[in-house]
Amino acid sequence: MHANNMYKLFLALSLIFLSSQSTLAQSATPTDICVLSEAEQQHILSQPIEIFDANHELGWRLFWDRHCEELTVDLLHKYQTKNGKSSRVAFHEAQIKLSMGQFSGVRKLLFDALLPDMTNENPFRWNDYVLGYVAFLDNDAEALRYYLGRLQARPDVRGNAMNAIVLSKLLAGIGTKYSLIFPRP
Secondary structure (H helix, E strand, O other): OHHHHHHHHHHHHHHHHHHHHHHHHOOOOHHHHHHOOHHHHHHHHOOHHHHHHHHHOHHHHHHHOOOOOHHHHHHHHHHHHHHHOOOOHHHHHHHHHOOOOOOOHHHHHHHHHHOOOOOOOOOOOOHHHHHHHOOOOOOOHHHHHHHHHHHHHOOOOOOHHHHHHHHHHHOOOOOOOHHHOOOOO
């Protein structure tokens, strides 16, 4: 076969390949990755809390990573309906709703995230972290500063230092949208 004919054949095959790839890309819309069958949903909702909350392949974070915000909120809500209230699931649902600019129910979710059995003597300052979010919602810089200070007083306790960074960002951005403080990648 002549070199010119080989080139034309290669070009034609390349165009056919690229055309088929474009068609595949168009048929795989972003919403397709945000749809679950009932069986898939039940499988995810049946995971133990440690997997549902932290695993990026079998929990809610898989869909957050895919930018399936509505599905993520739905899964978090359904998980608590099916498995009982969980402070961390309620908290993550509140965070995601804030990211989406949805404020309906966020305050209730944050109060559901509080651990009533956790005393002020506990060195891990979970409730102070959550109440810092409530202060952010209320645009109450003084209260937010107070809760931040309580976290900063115990940086030696796992989680406090990281949560203090988050509250510091909320304090610096008080009065602005949550999504501007923590933009989606």
